[in-house]
Amino acid sequence: MTMTLEHVAIWTNNLEQLKDYYAKYFDGTANKKYTNESKHFESYFLTFKSGARLELMTKPGIPRNQNDTITAQYQGLIHLAFGVDTMQEVEEKARQLKAGGFSILSGPRKTGDGYYEFETLDPDNNRLEVTARFED
Known part of the structure; x- marks a missing residue:
């Protein structure tokens, strides 16, 4: 299966x-x-x-998410990650979103687990990552 x-x-x-x-x-x-x-x-x-x-x-009546944009996070799903093929594509997507008026919370940066990524927020303040494997 x-x-x-x-x-x-x-x-x-x-x-x-x-x-x-x-x-x-x-x-x-x-x-x-x-x-x-x-x-x-x-x-x-x-x-x-x-x-x-x-x-x-x-649907009417669904309460707002309690996670804020920077500091307060709660248990449960916290972000969605979108993968791209290259570090250059990570940088291009960060530039595109920034030019579109969306904040970049962190990065692009190399992570300790071998990825190159940045964090951003969608229009509802849902946390997103765009990531690629780090290339030396």
Whole structure:
């Protein structure tokens, strides 16, 4: 049996903005929006070239995430990591996001476990990493 991570889901109050962000900056392809009117629920699945998928969901009454942008973090899922092939691509993506008005929290930098990465936040302040294997 082969196990794969099928998808990760994010609640948002900014469904269209988040869909557009992941499509523009991370090359996700969105499906047609799913709407369940009786539950006041809407969602998109974005599919990435690797086959991984991200579900973006909205529904009234979902409380905000308690993680802040810099210091306070809580147990549970804390970030999504997007992989690229080269250190140069890590740097290019950091420049692209910064030019788009998104903050770079740290990096690009070499990590102790052999990666080259930076951290950023999506429009909902979800923590993201863009990473590649470190090349000497």
